[in-house]
Amino acid sequence: MGTFLTGRLPILSAQPAQAMLDDGFGVDLIAPTKLGTLHAKPGGFVDSTDQVEQSVAFFLPQGFEVVGLVNSPVAPVTPGDGFPGLPLLDLVQTFYLNNIVPNT
Numbered sequence: 677m678g679t680f681l682t683g684r685l686p687i688l689s690a691q692p693a694q695a696m697l698d699d700g701f702g703v704d705l706i707a708p709t710k711l712g713t714l715h716a717k718p719g720g721f722v723d724s725t726d727q728v729e730q731s732v733a734f735f736l737p738q739g740f741e742v743v744g745l746v747n748s749p750v751a752p753v754t755p756g757d758g759f760p761g762l763p764l765l766d767l768v769q770t771f772y773l774n775n776i777v778p779n780t
Contacts, residue, residue: 697735705765710776712737718765730764736772744768 697703697715705716714737720730728749734742750763 703735705769707769709737709773714769714772716765716769720764732765732768734768734772742768742772 698706698713700706703715703717705714705718707714707716715735716732718730718732720728722728728747730744730746730750732744734740736742744764746764750767
């Protein structure tokens with residue numbers, strides 16, 4: 677994880693930011709992988725016309741960060757039937773975990 681910047685000024689260095697993630701601050705998923713720990717935060721909503729917006733942010737091992745923003749359903753979501761960001765979180769996490777390969 678790198679230093680978080682606003683313009684050119686640091687707002688949080690890597691060490692305390694990583695400690696916050698490891699403590700679960702601001703993330704809903706902490707999971708082990710073959711490369712280290714991943715942290716993720718899903719988001720989204722379903723409005724009264726059943727329009728679905730989904731997002732997910734991943735902080736992956738070895739300093740990688742991935743954000744997905746989707747303006748249509750990844751899986752069927754019915755208003756009131758759960759959190760709309762979870763299908764996208766599951767999709768990205770599964771794809772990542774299934775594509776970790778040994779370094780040859």
